[in-house]
Amino acid sequence: MTVLASALDTGGSDYADARAAMLDKLTALDAEHAKSLAGGGEKYVARHRARGKLLARERIELLVDPDTPFLELSPLAAWGSDYAVGASLITGIGVVEGVECLITANDPTVRGGASNPWTLKKALRANEIAFANRLPVISLVESGGADLPSQKEIFIPGGALFRDLTRLSAAGIPTVAVVFGNSTAGGAYVPGMSDHAVMIRERSKVFLGGPPLVKMATGEESDDESLGGAEMHARTSGLADHYAVDEPDALRQARRIVARLNHRKAHPDPVTAAEPPRYDEDELLGIVPGDLKTPFDPREVIARIVDGSDFDEFKPLYGPSLVTGWATLHGYPVGVLANAQGVLFGPESQKAAQFIQLANQRDIPLVFLHNTTGYMVGKEYEQGGIIKHGAMMINAVSNSKVPHLSVLMGASYGAGHYGMCGRAYDPRFLFAWPSAKSAVxxxxxxxxxxxxxxxxxxxxxxxxxxxxxxxxxxxxxxxxxxxxxLPMFLSGRLYDDGVIDPRDTRTVLGLCLSAIHTAPVEGARGGFGVFRM
Missing domain, CATH: 1.20.5 (Single alpha-helices involved in coiled-coils or other helix-helix interfaces)
Structure with a gap:
C-alpha cells in the first residue's frame, strides 16, 4: 500500500486558528440550515399538525428504509432572496426498499407549498440528478401551485418539470407520485405524468380547475371530492393507481411500489467493507487556513477521505501545483485531482488532461478538490502557452464521460473553476465547504x-x-x-448541491458514488476534440 504520510501539526497555532475559523463558519451555516428545517415557522407548522398531517420531513422519514441516510440536496436554495430558505421544497437521495431514489417533497407549511422561481430551479436540478444517475423519482406532493406574484418567472420555464417526468419514464426510470393534499392546475400533471400515483382518502385533491374556477368557466356547481378527490380518481377517472386510507398507508404503498419495480443498479456495490482512513476526519476542520491566500497541502485532505489513506500519486514531480492520483472511496475506484499551491501552470494543465484521459480509458469516476486562484498570468506564461495549456485541461474536462464529483474546499476562481469542473461543466454532484469562495x-x-x-x-x-x-x-x-x-450566497442560487461540514466529506462522496453507479459508468474513448499542443 502507498499510505499517505501526514505532516499536519494538530498542536500548532496554525491548525488551531484554522479550526477555530472553520467552526465559526459551521456555526453560521447551522443557523441558516435551521431556517430551512423550520419550514414556514411555528404558526404554520402547528396549523398543519392540527389538520392531522405529517410534516414533509416526517413523510420522508417514513418513506425511506429505517436507519439509512438521506442525502439532502440544495437545502439553502433561495438563501438571500425574498423567499424562504429551502424554497418550500425538500430534495435528496434516500434508500427505499433497498433502492436508491431521488425524493422530492413539497413543504406545505411554506406558503402552502407554492412554487417560486427557486423552487423550480431546485426541482429541475433534482430531475437532472435523477436522469444522469438513473434514480427512480418519488414525488411527495402537496402544493398550492405557482406562487402567483412570481408567475412570470415560473409559468413558461415550469413546463420543463412535466417534460422531465415523461423523459424519465421514456428512459425506463420509474416515477412515483404520492398526493397528500392539493395538486391542482399544472400540478395535477405531476400524478398525471408519473408512472404510479397514490392518493389519500378525503385528503388528495387533483384537478385542473377547482370548484370556483369551474363555476366561473362553465357555470357548473361542484365540490372538491366529486371534482378531484381520491375516491373519484380511484373509482371513476382512473388517475389514482392506489387508494390509501391515510398518510402512513400512502407511504407504505409507495414503498411497496418501489419494492416491485425490479429496478437494478448497473454496477454492483463493493463486496468488501472499505478500510477507513488512517487519520481522524475531525482533523479536516483545521487544514484550510482562514486566509485562503495561505497555501495548504491537499494530500492532508485526501489522506482523511480515501480508503486506508492509500493513494497512488500520478506524476508527483511534474506540475506539483496539482496533485493527481488513484484511490478508492468506500470501495469505489476514483481518480483525484486536487489543487496544491492554488495557481495552475502549463505543466499542471497538461498533467490534468492526460490524467483525465486515463480515467476515461479505465471507466473511473473523478473527484475534483478545488483550491485554485486560476491559471497563471503574466508575459512569461502567456508566451509559454498558458492559454492553450489551460484550454487543453478544459477540453479534457468538458469531453470526459466518466462521472465527476467536485468539492470546493478553498478558492475556486477564474477559469481554474472551469478546469476543475465547476457547475457549468456538469459534475454529477458539486458540494462546498464553508471555507470555499468562488468568483471571477x-x-x-x-x-x-x-x-x-x-x-x-x-x-x-x-x-x-x-x-x-x-x-x-x-x-x-x-x-x-x-x-x-461566499458559499451560502452561491448555494442559495443552486451553484452547488449543498454546503457540507468537512467532516462529512467522505460520507457524502460515498453516497454520491453509490448513486452514480446505478447508471453505467463509461469513459470517453477518444472524442476529446483538438488539443492544442
Whole structure:
C-alpha cells in the first residue's frame, strides 16, 4: 500500500486558528440550515399538525428504509432572496426498499407549498440528478401551485418539470407520485405524468380547475371530492393507481411500489467493507487556513477521505501545483485531482488532461478538490502557452464521460473553476465547504483592476484622479465581491448541491458514488476534440 504520510501539526497555532475559523463558519451555516428545517415557522407548522398531517420531513422519514441516510440536496436554495430558505421544497437521495431514489417533497407549511422561481430551479436540478444517475423519482406532493406574484418567472420555464417526468419514464426510470393534499392546475400533471400515483382518502385533491374556477368557466356547481378527490380518481377517472386510507398507508404503498419495480443498479456495490482512513476526519476542520491566500497541502485532505489513506500519486514531480492520483472511496475506484499551491501552470494543465484521459480509458469516476486562484498570468506564461495549456485541461474536462464529483474546499476562481469542473461543466454532484469562495477573481484583485482601469481613463482624459473616491470604490467593490463569493450566497442560487461540514466529506462522496453507479459508468474513448499542443 502507498499510505499517505501526514505532516499536519494538530498542536500548532496554525491548525488551531484554522479550526477555530472553520467552526465559526459551521456555526453560521447551522443557523441558516435551521431556517430551512423550520419550514414556514411555528404558526404554520402547528396549523398543519392540527389538520392531522405529517410534516414533509416526517413523510420522508417514513418513506425511506429505517436507519439509512438521506442525502439532502440544495437545502439553502433561495438563501438571500425574498423567499424562504429551502424554497418550500425538500430534495435528496434516500434508500427505499433497498433502492436508491431521488425524493422530492413539497413543504406545505411554506406558503402552502407554492412554487417560486427557486423552487423550480431546485426541482429541475433534482430531475437532472435523477436522469444522469438513473434514480427512480418519488414525488411527495402537496402544493398550492405557482406562487402567483412570481408567475412570470415560473409559468413558461415550469413546463420543463412535466417534460422531465415523461423523459424519465421514456428512459425506463420509474416515477412515483404520492398526493397528500392539493395538486391542482399544472400540478395535477405531476400524478398525471408519473408512472404510479397514490392518493389519500378525503385528503388528495387533483384537478385542473377547482370548484370556483369551474363555476366561473362553465357555470357548473361542484365540490372538491366529486371534482378531484381520491375516491373519484380511484373509482371513476382512473388517475389514482392506489387508494390509501391515510398518510402512513400512502407511504407504505409507495414503498411497496418501489419494492416491485425490479429496478437494478448497473454496477454492483463493493463486496468488501472499505478500510477507513488512517487519520481522524475531525482533523479536516483545521487544514484550510482562514486566509485562503495561505497555501495548504491537499494530500492532508485526501489522506482523511480515501480508503486506508492509500493513494497512488500520478506524476508527483511534474506540475506539483496539482496533485493527481488513484484511490478508492468506500470501495469505489476514483481518480483525484486536487489543487496544491492554488495557481495552475502549463505543466499542471497538461498533467490534468492526460490524467483525465486515463480515467476515461479505465471507466473511473473523478473527484475534483478545488483550491485554485486560476491559471497563471503574466508575459512569461502567456508566451509559454498558458492559454492553450489551460484550454487543453478544459477540453479534457468538458469531453470526459466518466462521472465527476467536485468539492470546493478553498478558492475556486477564474477559469481554474472551469478546469476543475465547476457547475457549468456538469459534475454529477458539486458540494462546498464553508471555507470555499468562488468568483471571477479575488475581491482585492477585482477591485484593483477596476481602480487601474479608472485611473488610466482619467489620465487619458487629462483629468485629475480622485484618490478618496477610488479608496471608497475599492472598499465597496471588495465588500460586494466578498459577499457574492461566499458559499451560502452561491448555494442559495443552486451553484452547488449543498454546503457540507468537512467532516462529512467522505460520507457524502460515498453516497454520491453509490448513486452514480446505478447508471453505467463509461469513459470517453477518444472524442476529446483538438488539443492544442
Amino acid at each position: 477573481m479575488g475581491p482585492q484583485q477585482l477591485a484593483g483592476v477596476l481602480s487601474i482601469v479608472a485611473r488610466a481613463s482619467a489620465v487619458a482624459k487629462g483629468q485629475p484622479y480622485d484618490e478618496e473616491a477610488d479608496a471608497g470604490l475599492r472598499a465597496l467593490v471588495e465588500a460586494q465581491i466578498e459577499s457574492e463569493s
